[in-house]
Amino acid sequence: MNELDSEFIKGAIVGGGFGEAQNEYDADIILLNTCAVREMAERKALGKAGLLSQLKEKKPDLVLGICGCVAQQRKEQLFDGLPLLDIVCGTRQIAQLPEMIESVRKTGERQIRVEDLSSEKLDFALTKRNSLIKAFISIMRGCDNYCSYCIVPYVRGRERSRPPQEIIAEIGQLAQKGYKEITLLGQNVNSYGKRLEPECDLVELLERINAIRGIERIRFVTSHPKDISPALIGAIARLEKVCEHIHFPLQSGSDKVLRLMNRGYSLNDYMKLVDALRDAVPSIGLGTDIIVGFPGETEADFAETVEAMRRIEYDSAFIFKYSTREGTDAAKLPDDVPLEKKKERNKILLQLQKQISLRKNRASIGSYVEVLVEGPSKRNPYRMMGRTRQNKIAVFDGGQHLVGKILKMTVADATALTLFCQVAEETLSAPQNKTGQRQSPAYRASP
Ligand code: SF4
Numbered sequence: 001m002n003e004l005d006s007e008f009i010k011g012a013i014v015g016g017g018f019g020e021a022q023n024e025y026d027a028d029i030i031l032l033n034t035c036a037v038r039e040m041a042e043r044k045a046l047g048k049a050g051l052l053s054q055l056k057e058k059k060p061d062l063v064l065g066i067c068g069c070v071a072q073q074r075k076e077q078l079f080d081g082l083p084l085l086d087i088v089c090g091t092r093q094i095a096q097l098p099e100m101i102e103s104v105r106k107t108g109e110r111q112i113r114v115e116d117l118s119s120e121k122l123d124f125a126l127t128k129r130n131s132l133i134k135a136f137i138s139i140m141r142g143c144d145n146y147c148s149y150c151i152v153p154y155v156r157g158r159e160r161s162r163p164p165q166e167i168i169a170e171i172g173q174l175a176q177k178g179y180k181e182i183t184l185l186g187q188n189v190n191s192y193g194k195r196l197e198p199e200c201d202l203v204e205l206l207e208r209i210n211a212i213r214g215i216e217r218i219r220f221v222t223s224h225p226k227d228i229s230p231a232l233i234g235a236i237a238r239l240e241k242v243c244e245h246i247h248f249p250l251q252s253g254s255d256k257v258l259r260l261m262n263r264g265y266s267l268n269d270y271m272k273l274v275d276a277l278r279d280a281v282p283s284i285g286l287g288t289d290i291i292v293g294f295p296g297e298t299e300a301d302f303a304e305t306v307e308a309m310r311r312i313e314y315d316s317a318f319i320f321k322y323s324t325r326e327g328t329d330a331a332k333l334p335d336d337v338p339l340e341k342k343k344e345r346n347k348i349l350l351q352l353q354k355q356i357s358l359r360k361n362r363a364s365i366g367s368y369v370e371v372l373v374e375g376p377s378k379r380n381p382y383r384m385m386g387r388t389r390q391n392k393i394a395v396f397d398g399g400q401h402l403v404g405k406i407l408k409m410t411v412a413d414a415t416a417l418t419l420f421c422q423v424a425e426e427t428l429s430a431p432q433n434k435t436g437q438r439q440s441p442a443y444r445a446s447p
Helices: 003-013 039-058 069-074 077-081 094-109 152-156 164-176 200-212 232-238 255-260 267-280 299-312 341-362
Strands: 029-034 063-068 087-089 110-114 132-140 182-184 215-221 245-247 285-292 315-323 367-374 383-390 393-396 407-412 419-425
Touching: 003 029, 003 063, 003 094, 003 132, 029 039, 039 063, 039 069, 063 069, 069 087, 069 152, 077 407, 087 094, 094 110, 110 407, 132 164, 152 200, 152 407, 164 200, 182 200, 200 215, 215 232, 232 285, 232 315, 245 315, 255 299, 267 299, 285 299, 285 341, 299 341, 315 341, 341 407, 367 419
Parallel strands: 029 063, 063 087, 087 110, 132 182, 182 215, 245 285, 285 315, 393 419
Antiparallel strands: 367 383, 367 407, 383 393, 407 419
């Protein structure tokens, strides 16, 4: 979500007539986009702003701003801690950034816009995308769920869905430019369409996107378990472009903790979903988020999370240590799990997930996977990387000419995070269906 917001910010600035600098030392304007979801992310952003203030001391004309969730939450308090800061721009005022920058430059006065969480005017056409192959598409903003630990509803406002025709038009334009994969983004994409007139839900949206020629892969994040419907599971199974992957955070394996988190489901409800997803789409990759050390989490509660992860065998998991977010309901509970205990639990789950991922990835050695080639590998620029439909990283020998192609590959080796592959068929462009058969030529990628 923040990556996409950074692309909006870049688009708004460039659309406002500014150019792109090569690096922060070369820049006349520096805007930090920030995340408030965890204390660590917030601290990092403020630390970076402090370092940039030192740069501004040497270069007084530099315009320095903080955008995003930390701006929305801390508001003018940010000016107290960062006296050289010029701009505080909330989550729904991105479009006003060029005007704010001009005001700072003309008047030298600080600018703050954080007031209105109910309205937002974003020109999505301005988005300056970082990739020419894959694009994030915002389908909704905000969240109505109020999980007790989460700051998001307070800094991003209530849930608002974008009209489907706008989304379809944006994706249609991306398809014409050669984009192959789109990821629909929202805090809780499964509740897409609430309050839309005429009605349209996520399943209908997926069906409409599935029909757009040129787009080969569709993903969506994040899914809230309480809103995953049988119809959505059916759509993942039925629509050939919808990838066999779902990220649906469990957060805890303890029903007591889930209740305290206000998540709206029990472990049993969640397990039924896991079974339904695997029954409908046997090859589906499952991902989750887990929070350890939530207030009141006992050893027995934690053991239930360990057991749930063992049973489910996720393909990937993000493990977080709980940190109190001011203003949330959980902040009223005593943060009673010591930091050392949180670290220990975090480590246990990371190790467990590593073992599971390694076992599953190694079991795939010798099998075929379908990979959308993205570009050179970050770790080894002499090799190429892409992702499988299950969202696993695939690394292989190949050239730049393969970027944007969908190739059939065999898995030759694997670690917990990476599949090392060999190209089996350079000509494969059509997505396979959920049983591994090729799709109709209508869905072939451009050569
Ligand atoms: S669903 Fe819960 S965790 Fe996710 S953004 Fe909404 S309130 Fe936060």
